[in-house]
Amino acid sequence: MSGIRAELVFATPETCPVASASAAVEEPIEEIEWGAGNEEAVTEQFTAPTSEPEMSTAADDTEFSEVFDYGPRTVYEFDRDPSRPCVCEFVEETVGPVSDTYAADGDLHVTIHAQDITALRENIRAFQDRFGDVRIEHLVSGRTDDEDGDIAPVDVRRLTDRQREVLATATEMGYFEYPRGANAGEVADELGIQPSTFTEHLNAAQSKILDELGFGE
Incomplete structure (x- = not known):
C-alpha cells in the first residue's frame, strides 16, 4: 500500500476562532491543540507571534488568554462550547488523527493521511458538505512495496x-x-x-x- 498524504485548506472557516485570529497576524499560528473537554467546555491552545497585540483580545466572540511566553512566540488558550462545530475534531472523527494543523491568513491548514485518492476524495466531499470551501494545498504519494522507499511530493497549488x-x-x-x-x-x-x-x-x-x-x- 502506498497511501496519500494531503495538506487541506479550509477557507476562512466561520466556526474556527484560531483561523479568524490568523487573519490579523503576519505569521502563521501553529501548534494548535485541543483536549477531550467536558459537557461545559473544550480547551484549546495555540502558539502565535508575541509581537501581535491582537492575539490577546478576541476573535469570533472568543477570548484568548496567555499561557506561556517563549519570547518571540506565545502560547494562548481559550475555551469553546463543545457543541460548536470544530474542523479539526470533525476531521479526526472522519479520517483519524491529523498530522499537522496551522492557521494563516484566515484559513485553516490540516494535514491528513488517506489510503488512496478515492478515499481522499470522499473525505474532502464530507468536509465540503460540512464546512464549505475545502481544497488540496499539497499532496504526497507514497511508494508501493515493490518500489523504493522514497516519496514523490507534488505541489498541487x-x-x-x-x-x-x-x-x-x-x-x-x-x-x-x-x-x-x-x-x-x-x-x-x-x-x-x-x-x-x-x-x-x-x-x-x-x-x-x-x-x-x-x-x-
Whole structure:
C-alpha cells in the first residue's frame, strides 16, 4: 500500500476562532491543540507571534488568554462550547488523527493521511458538505512495496481547481489503470464536459506534475 498524504485548506472557516485570529497576524499560528473537554467546555491552545497585540483580545466572540511566553512566540488558550462545530475534531472523527494543523491568513491548514485518492476524495466531499470551501494545498504519494522507499511530493497549488478535479475523477474511475476502468469519454461524461476539454485539462495537469517531479522540459 502506498497511501496519500494531503495538506487541506479550509477557507476562512466561520466556526474556527484560531483561523479568524490568523487573519490579523503576519505569521502563521501553529501548534494548535485541543483536549477531550467536558459537557461545559473544550480547551484549546495555540502558539502565535508575541509581537501581535491582537492575539490577546478576541476573535469570533472568543477570548484568548496567555499561557506561556517563549519570547518571540506565545502560547494562548481559550475555551469553546463543545457543541460548536470544530474542523479539526470533525476531521479526526472522519479520517483519524491529523498530522499537522496551522492557521494563516484566515484559513485553516490540516494535514491528513488517506489510503488512496478515492478515499481522499470522499473525505474532502464530507468536509465540503460540512464546512464549505475545502481544497488540496499539497499532496504526497507514497511508494508501493515493490518500489523504493522514497516519496514523490507534488505541489498541487500549481494546478487549477478544475485540473485537480479532472485528475481526481480520472484516477477514481480507473482511467490510469491497465486495463483502463474508464475511457476519456466516460470520464468526461462524469465531469460534465466534452472529451476534448477533458484531454486539454488532463494534459495541462500532467505537464505541471511532470515539471514538479523534474521531468519537464
